[in-house]
Amino acid sequence: MNTQASSCSSNLEIMEIGGLSPKTNCYGYIEGYKSVNSEIGLILPTYCEAANIRKLIEEIENLNLNITILVIDDSSPDGTANIVRNLQKKYGNILLFTRLGKYGLGTAITDGFKTFLSFKKPPRNIITMDADYSHNPKDIPRLLNLAEKGYDLVIGSRYLPGGKTENWSPVRIMLSKIANSLSSVIIRARIKDCTSGFRCYSTRLLKKIIRELHSQTYEIQIETVRQAVKKGSLVREIPITFANRKLGKSKLTLNEIKQFISYILKAQFEDFFSVSKRVYFNKHKPYLSYTISQDVSNFTIRSKRDEINT
Ligand SMILES: Nc1nc2c(ncn2[C@@H]2O[C@H](COP(=O)(O)OP(=O)(O)OP(=O)(O)O)[C@@H](O)[C@H]2O)c(=O)[nH]1
Ligand SMILES: [Mg+2]
Numbered sequence: 001m002n003t004q005a006s007s008c009s010s011n012l013e014i015m016e017i018g019g020l021s022p023k024t025n026c027y028g029y030i031e032g033y034k035s036v037n038s039e040i041g042l043i044l045p046t047y048c049e050a051a052n053i054r055k056l057i058e059e060i061e062n063l064n065l066n067i068t069i070l071v072i073d074d075s076s077p078d079g080t081a082n083i084v085r086n087l088q089k090k091y092g093n094i095l096l097f098t099r100l101g102k103y104g105l106g107t108a109i110t111d112g113f114k115t116f117l118s119f120k121k122p123p124r125n126i127i128t129m130d131a132d133y134s135h136n137p138k139d140i141p142r143l144l145n146l147a148e149k150g151y152d153l154v155i156g157s158r159y160l161p162g163g164k165t166e167n168w169s170p171v172r173i174m175l176s177k178i179a180n181s182l183s184s185v186i187i188r189a190r191i192k193d194c195t196s197g198f199r200c201y202s203t204r205l206l207k208k209i210i211r212e213l214h215s216q217t218y219e220i221q222i223e224t225v226r227q228a229v230k231k232g233s234l235v236r237e238i239p240i241t242f243a244n245r246k247l248g249k250s251k252l253t254l255n256e257i258k259q260f261i262s263y264i265l266k267a268q269f270e271d272f273f274s275v276s277k278r279v280y281f282n283k284h285k286p287y288l289s290y291t292i293s294q295d296v297s298n299f300t301i302r303s304k305r306d307e308i309n310t
Contacts (some may be wrong), residue, residue: 017123032095040067041123043112049131050078051247059137071106106215132245135198145201152185152205152233156198156240163239186267219263
């Protein structure tokens with residue numbers, strides 16, 4: 001049961017990031033109750049999802065799970081954050097991470113992972129889902145069910161028998177199929193839907209791969225699966241129905257497609273030259289190592305993400 005969802009209308013705390021006040025020129029800030037602490041973390045990346053976010057969060061709350069919802073909003077001009085702030089007054093288990101620019105889906109998801117991993121007691125499982133209602137909240141317990149059985153990564157798959165996409169244009173279907181075919185070249189595992197954003201990760205897996213995640217945009221979905229497979233993690237898919245968004249606009253642009261293709265090429269290149277890469281990077285170790293704490297469970301997000309995390 002959700003012990004944190006309570007009607008608490010005051011005392012929302014602003015958590016400072018990297019010691020900077022939210023009013024200064026920093027990377028972002030988190031609002032919510034510092035004491036949130038649950039078995040499940042859920043990351044909702046948002047950019048202009050004002051039309052969808054309230055209904056989605058209320059449906060997730062109605063599942064009555066022991067869950068902390070972390071919205072990562074890139075200062076959406078449509079007021080998405082204010083809707084989340086209002087929901088925070090009703091539910092005590094919502095955190096709002098406002099980033100001060102549109103930094104991309106990939107960094108939103110990794111910032112979400114890092115936020116949860118920085119908790120004194122991180123959740124056991126972390127779910128990611130789109131905030132545009134394409135993913136059905138009722139599927140969350142199905143993902144969790146397999147995660148509880150020991151799977152490190154459970155993917156909601158549109159392309160397994162029983163899964164489907166609804167109301168997607170032929171062009172979107174084609175783009176998705178091409179993206180999945182390209183992904184299979186670098187992933188080399190029998191996964192039908194590598195680009196699905198509806199997933200459940202074990203914290204155990206995220207601790208192992210967090211330092212390998214550098215995606216800016218949609219290629220994060222491939223990067224995470226690739227790293228999970230490389231670490232020999234248990235990956236499983238379950239069929240889902242993906243419904244095309246009814247409200248709001250898609251954020252998938254040519255830039256995201258370019259970044260995706262560039263990641264596939266880079267990964268292919270890295271795998272091909274992995275031996276020489278290892279030798280090269282060992283020689284240049286200081287540039288590779290993280291300046292943040294070596295203990296993943298202990299770091300804080302700082303003001304300038306890329307300087308610190310890469
Ligand atoms: N924080 C953040 N969220 C983003 C960004 N880009 C996309 N998102 C969110 O990521 C999720 C997926 O984006 P969508 O635009 O729905 O992408 P898509 O599902 O491929 O495209 P659709 O056809 O519109 O469904 C949504 O919840 C978006 O609001 C971004 O730059 N920053
Ligand atoms: Mg979408």
